[in-house]
Amino acid sequence: MALTGSASPTVTIPRPEHPRPDWQRSRWMNLNGEWDFRFDFDDEGQSERWQNGESSIAGAKINVPFSWVSPLSGIGENRKGIAWYSRNVKYNEIVSGEKLFLHFGAVDYSTIVWVNGQQVGTHTGGYGAFSFDVTNVWKADADNRIVVRAEDQDHAYQTRGKQGYGETRGIWQTVWLETRSPNYIEAARFITKLDGTIEITGTVQASGAADATLSFEFDGGRVRHAAALRLTAGGNSFSVTFQVEGPRHWSPEDPFLYEGTITLKANGSSDSIATYFGIREIGSGRFDGKSYRWITLNGKPVYLSGTLDQAFYPVGHFTAPSDEELQDEIWRLKRLNLNFVRIHIKPEEPRKLYWADKLGILVMEDMPCFWGEPDETARTAYEAEAREILNRDYNHPSIISWVVFNETWGLFTTRDEVRSFLPETQEWVRQTYRWAKSEDPTRLVEDNSPCNWDHVESDLNTWHFYKNGYKILREHVQEVVDKTFPGSDFNYIGGNVQSDAPLMNSECGAVWGIEGSAGDSDLAWQYRYMINELRRHDKMCGFIFTEFHDVVNEYNGYYRIDGSDKDFGYDAFVPGMSVADLHSPDFIVIDAPPCETVKVGQQVEIALLRSSYSDRYHGQSLQLEWELWHDQFGSKVVTAQGSQSIVWGGYGVVALDAVKVNMPALDSVAVFAVALRDGQGKAITRNFITFDVRSGDSNGSYDLEGQWLSVPVHQYSRQEWSYAWHALNDNKINGGSEGFVEYEIKLPAEAVSNPLSNLEIVFEAGAKVILVKDREKSVEKAIDLDFMSGYTPDPELNPSTYYMTDDNKKPSRATVSINGELVDTLNLLDDPADSRGVLSWHYQQRDTKLEEAGSYGYLYKVSVPSRLIPSITRAGGFNLRLEVGDEIPALTGGLALYGRNAGRYPIDLLVRYW
Numbered sequence: 001m002a003l004t005g006s007a008s009p010t011v012t013i014p015r016p017e018h019p020r021p022d023w024q025r026s027r028w029m030n031l032n033g034e035w036d037f038r039f040d041f042d043d044e045g046q047s048e049r050w051q052n053g054e055s056s057i058a059g060a061k062i063n064v065p066f067s068w069v070s071p072l073s074g075i076g077e078n079r080k081g082i083a084w085y086s087r088n089v090k091y092n093e094i095v096s097g098e099k100l101f102l103h104f105g106a107v108d109y110s111t112i113v114w115v116n117g118q119q120v121g122t123h124t125g126g127y128g129a130f131s132f133d134v135t136n137v138w139k140a141d142a143d144n145r146i147v148v149r150a151e152d153q154d155h156a157y158q159t160r161g162k163q164g165y166g167e168t169r170g171i172w173q174t175v176w177l178e179t180r181s182p183n184y185i186e187a188a189r190f191i192t193k194l195d196g197t198i199e200i201t202g203t204v205q206a207s208g209a210a211d212a213t214l215s216f217e218f219d220g221g222r223v224r225h226a227a228a229l230r231l232t233a234g235g236n237s238f239s240v241t242f243q244v245e246g247p248r249h250w251s252p253e254d255p256f257l258y259e260g261t262i263t264l265k266a267n268g269s270s271d272s273i274a275t276y277f278g279i280r281e282i283g284s285g286r287f288d289g290k291s292y293r294w295i296t297l298n299g300k301p302v303y304l305s306g307t308l309d310q311a312f313y314p315v316g317h318f319t320a321p322s323d324e325e326l327q328d329e330i331w332r333l334k335r336l337n338l339n340f341v342r343i344h345i346k347p348e349e350p351r352k353l354y355w356a357d358k359l360g361i362l363v364m365e366d367m368p369c370f371w372g373e374p375d376e377t378a379r380t381a382y383e384a385e386a387r388e389i390l391n392r393d394y395n396h397p398s399i400i401s402w403v404v405f406n407e408t409w410g411l412f413t414t415r416d417e418v419r420s421f422l423p424e425t426q427e428w429v430r431q432t433y434r435w436a437k438s439e440d441p442t443r444l445v446e447d448n449s450p451c452n453w454d455h456v457e458s459d460l461n462t463w464h465f466y467k468n469g470y471k472i473l474r475e476h477v478q479e480v481v482d483k484t485f486p487g488s489d490f491n492y493i494g495g496n497v498q499s500d501a502p503l504m505n506s507e508c509g510a511v512w513g514i515e516g517s518a519g520d521s522d523l524a525w526q527y528r529y530m531i532n533e534l535r536r537h538d539k540m541c542g543f544i545f546t547e548f549h550d551v552v553n554e555y556n557g558y559y560r561i562d563g564s565d566k567d568f569g570y571d572a573f574v575p576g577m578s579v580a581d582l583h584s585p586d587f588i589v590i591d592a593p594p595c596e597t598v599k600v601g602q603q604v605e606i607a608l609l610r611s612s613y614s615d616r617y618h619g620q621s622l623q624l625e626w627e628l629w630h631d632q633f634g635s636k637v638v639t640a641q642g643s644q645s646i647v648w649g650g651y652g653v654v655a656l657d658a659v660k661v662n663m664p665a666l667d668s669v670a671v672f673a674v675a676l677r678d679g680q681g682k683a684i685t686r687n688f689i690t691f692d693v694r695s696g697d698s699n700g701s702y703d704l705e706g707q708w709l710s711v712p713v714h715q716y717s718r719q720e721w722s723y724a725w726h727a728l729n730d731n732k733i734n735g736g737s738e739g740f741v742e743y744e745i746k747l748p749a750e751a752v753s754n755p756l757s758n759l760e761i762v763f764e765a766g767a768k769v770i771l772v773k774d775r776e777k778s779v780e781k782a783i784d785l786d787f788m789s790g791y792t793p794d795p796e797l798n799p800s801t802y803y804m805t806d807d808n809k810k811p812s813r814a815t816v817s818i819n820g821e822l823v824d825t826l827n828l829l830d831d832p833a834d835s836r837g838v839l840s841w842h843y844q845q846r847d848t849k850l851e852e853a854g855s856y857g858y859l860y861k862v863s864v865p866s867r868l869i870p871s872i873t874r875a876g877g878f879n880l881r882l883e884v885g886d887e888i889p890a891l892t893g894g895l896a897l898y899g900r901n902a903g904r905y906p907i908d909l910l911v912r913y914w
Contacts, residue, residue: 106172128388156372278397304542469847706914812893
């Protein structure tokens with residue numbers, strides 16, 4: 001869109017799209033782009049009447065709608081206080097009798113606005129939308145000077161949310177002008193029923209008494225209705241009901257929107273709003289005689305597979321750089337097969353909610369919190385802003401739940417140095433919940449999304465957990481499920497008890513279940529068994545994983561902060577499997593640890609369950625296929641396989657026939673993989689577990705021709721590196737940057753007593769990137785990850801950090817020499833860590849402290865040239881040297897060698913001879 005004004009003839013502006021596709025008039029003007037800008041830390045502007053003097057604010061330029069702290073604003077300074085904006089605008093799309101409104105999507109925090117030197121309004125609150133009637137001060141045939149004074153002092157009572165990720169100050173959503181008719185539609189709310197009944201209530205503003213017609217046209221004219229109104233001057237309420245024949249229900253699978261217009265005609269004028277609605281109902285219900293409720297969408301149980309979206313952008317902070325970015329975010333959620341997102345402590349831009357409506361994602365919307373104490377000032381400010389937000393976002397079909405408070409933030413009172421969630425504050429929370437419920441009975445409302453077991457009254461019984469370690473997590477979830485029943489006081493405070501409200505998790509993951517946090521480390525391993533455990537319980541209605549993408553102090557997103565992918569590695573266990581398989585509404589639970597140590601040949605019984613929260617396959621015969629396989633030095637060997645036909649019917653969790661398998665007869669990492677398929681053979685969901693199969697032979701038992709010698713990787717004779725250390729109980733050795741490691745290999749007597757034909761060295765190796773903690777020997781340094789204070793930590797200082805495999809490869813190149821002669825060059829593709837590092841995960845010494853978790857390498861086989869074998873035989877051994885040089889800096893990426901209890905392959909350094 002091009003913007004015309006007196007200061008600049010034609011310029012391209014940021015965020016040119018209409019900010020409210022759910023409430024859009026045709027005549028409007030986007031005021032984003034370059035404005036004059038000036039800080040006013042001494043609060044001199046009003047006394048010096050900057051609103052009147054055009055030169056007073058001239059100087060710096062700011063790019064609206066981006067916060068003055070964000071890089072995209074062109075200012076990029078995190079300075080609290082007062083700032084002024086101004087610009088000249090020419091807009092003549094208005095005729096006599098019509099009205100002109102100046103809109104602000106959001107300004108943080110207190111705002112005063114002048115037009116042509118006349119104050120047109122004020123607003124307080126950082127997240128709500130507001131507008132002012134500027135008709136009487138606007139000059140249709142000349143420039144008009146708009147001046148905005150924004151003040152953000154970080155008061156304790158302000159609704160701030162998680163602005164510690166990157167402050168949001170001043171204007172941070174679109175500013176626009178809008179022409180309205182003398183009689184216009186001020187607001188409308190849609191309430192939809194599954195039978196197609198549509199109730200619309202709202203307000204019309206009239207310039208005087210008049211007969212009017214309010215007409216509705218949606219779905220290309222297939223839905224029409226008109227109502228006669230008798231208007232009086234001022235506000236006029238209306239309520240209209242009509243029927244949609246053959247209604248098409250909105251859902252994530254079919255996000256159908258009835259798009260159209262509402263038009264008011266009165267006294268020869270016409271006001272038309274482009275808008276839309278989706279027909280859907282959210283609620284809860286009991287099924288099959290159960291004593292607990294499930295969440296329902298359109299009358300059917302739905303399992304909410306969701307994630308926490310902090311909605312933060314490195315260059316725009318709370319403002320997305322473009323509408324395309326907002327659309328892509330919803331696509332990235334759906335790509336993961338998620339059906340649900342919790343937009344966290346930040347009422348989102350209406351454009352993002354539009355894309356959730358359009359593309360189909362269920363939304364839990366949080367109200368923003370304040371960080372001070374719940375005094376009268378804070379309560380009053382919060383209530384006003386909550387009302388604005390609920391009114392603005394009411395019509396989005398994607399929103400299914402409101403969360404009024406989170407983790408008791410802003411609800412504690414300190415008296416005599418003791419911090420408490422006081423009974424009177426609990427009652428305020430109850431009243432706020434009831435207010436939201438009365439204001440919007442069509443959605444689920446949660447009083448407080450708790451991490452302190454302190455619900456008061458709620459439509460959802462949720463809790464947060466951050467746990468690492470299979471046993472720890474399993475026992476925790478089981479305890480919560482066992483203590484959830486009507487009348488239980490578990491997870492409630494102040495004598496309040498549970499109703500039969502649905503149970504679901506509203507934050508989970510491993511990030512804060514590790515001492516000092518999990519840093520930037522693999523999440524794939526814990527994620528699979530966590531989801532598996534949550535799906536094991538019939539009472540559980542869903543989860544919210546922390547989080548959608550990385551933020552400044554949390555690196556546990558499905559995606560990096562720039563939206564790039566992380567590699568979970570699941571397809572290495574089950575062909576075609578991705579994280580999306582874990583989010584299938586129809587799921588196979590493997591009721592077993594992620595990895596178990598077993599003996600060769602041992603028989604193991606594996607319990608399976610089906611978890612169904614969709615009727616898509618009910619009544620159909622599905623095929624459950626399974627196999628037990630292991631990797632044999634680069635080749636897949638299937639030792640057992642089978643299938644069972646399942647008539648898929650009914651919601652909830654039901655046990656299936658267990659599977660008995662005999663483990664391989666060799667040292668191996670065995671994989672038990674399952675796939676559920678429909679009648680056409682298409683995979684519905686996949687899952688797996690692993691086993692560390694051990695022979696007890698210190699030399700290892702493998703299916704190899706000839707004989708071999710196992711050399712523990714830490715038993716080298718000499719090494720020299722820029723940085724060097726051992727990990728995983730000496731089962732992994734690391735050399736950073738350039739250097740070498742040498743082994744003096746002594747062959748067994750039987751190996752040299754007869755002539756050798758072949759000699760091969762087999763090992764697992766990868767690159768080894770040097771982190772700051774490695775360079776500074778700071779592995780024990782605890783760092784404060786208090787993002788609320790605005791601290792931005794370096795993840796490489798965190799003792800748990802070991803970068804999860806992603807698009808950013810960290811290669812290295814190593815040479816292999818025998819007795820000083822070069823025999824091979826290894827291209828070490830990366831220094832990866834994900835679910836494929838089974839042994840590095842399985843042999844973690846502590847669940848609450850990570851050590852190079854999930855790290856693994858690649859399998860290498862180096863053949864010793866035959867010309868060297870005679871001298872090796874005569875000497876009874878040889879010198880093995882692996883070296884990383886500095887000739888190519890981009891490939892001077894170090895070396896990691898993995899032993900029997902680390903990495904991906906259950907081997908030490910094998911010297912094979914025959």
